[in-house]
Amino acid sequence: MKAAVVRAFGEPLVIEDRPDPEPGPGQVRIRVEASGLCHTDIHAAHGDWPVRPNPPFVPGHEGVGLVEKLGDGVTHLSVGQRVAVPWLGKACGRCEHCLSGWETLCEQQINTGYGCDGGYAEKMLAWADFAQPVPDGVTALDAAPLTCAGVTTYKALKVAGVRPAQLVAVSGIGGLGHLAVQYAKIAGATVAAVDVTDDKLELATSLGADLVIDARKEDVGEVLRQHGGAHAAIALAVDDAAFEAVNAGLRRGGKLVMVALPAHGTVRVPIFDTVLNGTSVIGSIVGTRQDLAEVFQLHAAGQTKVIRETRPLDSVNECIDEVLRGQVRARIVFDLAAGW
Ligand SMILES: [Zn+2]
Numbered sequence: 001m002k003a004a005v006v007r008a009f010g011e012p013l014v015i016e017d018r019p020d021p022e023p024g025p026g027q028v029r030i031r032v033e034a035s036g037l038c039h040t041d042i043h044a045a046h047g048d049w050p051v052r053p054n055p056p057f058v059p060g061h062e063g064v065g066l067v068e069k070l071g072d073g074v075t076h077l078s079v080g081q082r083v084a085v086p087w088l089g090k091a092c093g094r095c096e097h098c099l100s101g102w103e104t105l106c107e108q109q110i111n112t113g114y115g116c117d118g119g120y121a122e123k124m125l126a127w128a129d130f131a132q133p134v135p136d137g138v139t140a141l142d143a144a145p146l147t148c149a150g151v152t153t154y155k156a157l158k159v160a161g162v163r164p165a166q167l168v169a170v171s172g173i174g175g176l177g178h179l180a181v182q183y184a185k186i187a188g189a190t191v192a193a194v195d196v197t198d199d200k201l202e203l204a205t206s207l208g209a210d211l212v213i214d215a216r217k218e219d220v221g222e223v224l225r226q227h228g229g230a231h232a233a234i235a236l237a238v239d240d241a242a243f244e245a246v247n248a249g250l251r252r253g254g255k256l257v258m259v260a261l262p263a264h265g266t267v268r269v270p271i272f273d274t275v276l277n278g279t280s281v282i283g284s285i286v287g288t289r290q291d292l293a294e295v296f297q298l299h300a301a302g303q304t305k306v307i308r309e310t311r312p313l314d315s316v317n318e319c320i321d322e323v324l325r326g327q328v329r330a331r332i333v334f335d336l337a338a339g340w
């Protein structure tokens with residue numbers, strides 16, 4: 001099988017021929033149909049973060065495909081079934097976090113495309129208990145971005161406790177943000193979309209955003225405060241200053257939810273305003289299996305629209321460059337079913 005492999009940090013990925021991986025006990029082998037490109041994959045390939053993967057490895061945590069082979073003990077999945085393999089490749093199932101519905105915080109977790117090989121390949125392994133069944137009516141190409149971008153933004157809105165009639169600011173309208181806008185609308189909120197490019201602001205409007213703020217020309221905090229301030233701000237732009245800008249637009253009691261991960265990012269939070277206004281700063285990382293099941297359910301019901309561009313996997317290095325230059329409108333999905 002072919003796979004796109006990180007052999008050294010910061011170097012182009014190499015397309016390699018590898019033997020088909022054999023599923024161990026509790027695992028399945030999947031023939032990958034579609035695999036999304038998430039910014040995290042680029043951070044992984046560059047070794048940007050304090051905890052680094054070990055090259056050589058195959059990135060990708062938006063892999064979707066058909067189960068091809070069952071490992072010992074796997075009884076709840078069947079060959080031919082479509083599943084998605086998210087960032088949370090495996091968690092221990094026994095710790096305080098796993099047992100309290102916060103498996104995403106498990107300290108024993110293994111992350112797909114980071115701690116084990118991921119979806120930039122014709123075939124991949126997954127732990128069956130964490131391979132999420134994709135319902136009928138959700139295509140592999142749509143399921144891929146939902147597997148990280150979807151579940152991550154859906155969870156961020158849950159963490160913020162967004163309710164109808166609230167004002168939600170979504171900062172950064174890309175692969176994640178275009179879905180965050182839709183989940184906030186589903187929750188009944190008024191949505192303010194913040195970005196720095198015209199086409200992304202137009203995209204946000206077309207997906208239901210009530211208000212757009214061009215951070216190049218407008219003071220984000222001031223515009224939000226003119227509208228009473230945001231009950232929640234979802235920070236998705238990979239830029240420290242963008243976090244501070246939306247934080248300044250929170251209303252009293254408002255919540256800043258940090259989701260994007262700028263390399264070496266640090267945000268200055270004014271203590272006086274935070275204390276007097278009773279605001280919160282919360283980190284939110286991906287989502288649980290149940291969150292992903294709900295994301296797929298909403299999409300199967302026709303409530304969300306995935307904006308994506310499909311590419312062959314052998315263009316992976318050019319695609320990474322495009323994402324880094326900010327030229328991609330939403331999400332790149334490698335279409336493995338279409339070949340290389
Ligand atoms: Zn991701």
Ligand SMILES: [Zn+2]
Pocket residue numbers: 091092093094095096097098103106107108
């Ligand atoms: Zn655990």
